[in-house]
Amino acid sequence: MTRIDFHTNISDKVSYACRLARKAYGARGKLVLLAADAAQAAALNSSLWTVGETDFLPHAMAGDALAPHSPIIVTDSLEGEFPHYDMLVNLTQATPLRFERFQRVFEIISTAEDDAAAGRKRYLAYKQQSFPLTHFVAA
Structure with a gap:
């Protein structure tokens, strides 16, 4: 069953997702970064080149x-097939399409009230479906 980790109180979702990607890649993990739209996907793509001075994140x-x-x-879409289904990092305000294909989902929730409200709804929906949940509040 898919494990779902909520990371809340995030001030910059793109930077946070890049740091998660660095950590996952360092542990030999494979992941899909799901952006809210094409502009955010382009920002992620660009930011992955500059995560650190000595880091290289193949993407x-x-x-x-x-x-x-x-x-x-x-x-910015989960339609179609992907080469791997280890981890999904969701930066959208919606429950990802067919998220159950992934072993682990990271829900990244910003400090914005609309994003937090959407995150609370997803948390409740996942909980009602008995998915294993964890919650991390960024400092």
């Missing part, structure tokens, strides 16, 4: 020729 946009070989995929 590709979904649909790119390199995507099947990349441990980090950036997308």
Whole structure:
């Protein structure tokens, strides 16, 4: 069953997702970063190149020729197939389409009230479906 981790009180979702990607890649994890829209996906793609001075995070946009070989995929849609289903990082305000395909889902919730309210609704929905949940509040 998919494990779902809520990370709340996040001031910058793109930067936070990049740090999660760095940590996951360092542990040999594979993940899909789900952006809210094309602009946020482009911001993620760009930010992954500058996470750290010495870090290299191999990534590709979904649909790119390199995507099947990349441990980090950036997308704004979960339609279609992906080369791996280890981890999903959700930056949207909606429950991801077919999230159950992933072993683990990270729900990234910002400090904005509308985002927090949408996150609370998703938490309750996941809980009602008996998914294992954890909650981390960023300092």
